[in-house]
Amino acid sequence: MRSKRLLSLLLAPALMLLGCSTTPKVQTQAKTGADYTSYRTFALMPLTVPGPASDPGLMLRLAQPARQVVVETLTAKGFTETNHAQADLAVNLRGESLPRVSVTDWGYQPLPVYGYRGYYGMNAYRDVDVRTYEERTLSLELFDNRTKELVWVGWSKSEARGEIPVEKMQEIIRRILLEFPPGAAPTNHVSRN
Numbered sequence: 001m002r003s004k005r006l007l008s009l010l011l012a013p014a015l016m017l018l019g020c021s022t023t024p025k026v027q028t029q030a031k032t033g034a035d036y037t038s039y040r041t042f043a044l045m046p047l048t049v050p051g052p053a054s055d056p057g058l059m060l061r062l063a064q065p066a067r068q069v070v071v072e073t074l075t076a077k078g079f080t081e082t083n084h085a086q087a088d089l090a091v092n093l094r095g096e097s098l099p100r101v102s103v104t105d106w107g108y109q110p111l112p113v114y115g116y117r118g119y120y121g122m123n124a125y126r127d128v129d130v131r132t133y134e135e136r137t138l139s140l141e142l143f144d145n146r147t148k149e150l151v152w153v154g155w156s157k158s159e160a161r162g163e164i165p166v167e168k169m170q171e172i173i174r175r176i177l178l179e180f181p182p183g184a185a186p187t188n189h190v191s192r193n
Contacts, residue, residue: 024158024172028179034144034151036181041080043087043145044070062169066093069170070140073177084145092141093173097134100159104129133159138172142180154179 047063070093071081084090106127139155154176 024156026154026156026172026175026179028152028154028176028182030182031149031151036151036183039079039088039144039181041082041087042074042089042091042142043082043084045084045090045092047093062095062164062166065166065170066095066173069173070177073174077177077180087145089151090143090145092143094137094139094141095169096137097164098137100133100135102129102131102133104131133161136160136164138169138176140173140176140180152180152182 044067047067070091074091075081079089106129135157136159137155137157139153141150142152143149144151156172156176158172
């Protein structure tokens with residue numbers, strides 16, 4: 001058991017570094033039958049979500065860089081930003097950070113402990129890992145501004161702790177929007193016929 005503890009102490013930092021270097025997976029869902037070629041303009045919806053109690057200034061730090069990368073990415077794809085009344089698409093950017101606890105019981109049972117007078121208890125060792133983290137979700141919802149229907153959504157979830165790096169958030173937004181419009185190659189631009 002001692003060698004197992006030593007191995008876990010050696011592997012934990014390596015796994016943490018590996019976990020930090022991985023890029024969160026992006027998922028998308030598109031409305032079936034939507035004509036994405038008809039969308040040429042967009043407007044960002046107001047960010048109304050307040051920051052968490054643990055970091056009330058979070059939205060002030062992240063809102064402008066997040067909005068900026070959405071505008072830059074959609075503009076690079078051939079879309080034009082306009083006012084909300086004239087836009088083909090309304091873009092809603094949302095972020096959420098929820099506290100989570102992960103408990104892993106590896107199933108090893110404690111052994112009875114014997115002393116010179118016989119049995120006197122159980123070994124208190126039990127291999128259970130308890131870990132706290134935040135589950136962070138960043139999502140972009142695109143609505144048809146005329147019908148008010150959701151036509152596309154992209155999101156990414158990750159486990160993290162501590163402050164949210166602006167550059168990482170921006171990279172995740174770029175990766176989400178790489179998948180829009182659906183079916184287009186990542187380097188293609190929207191047709192401007």
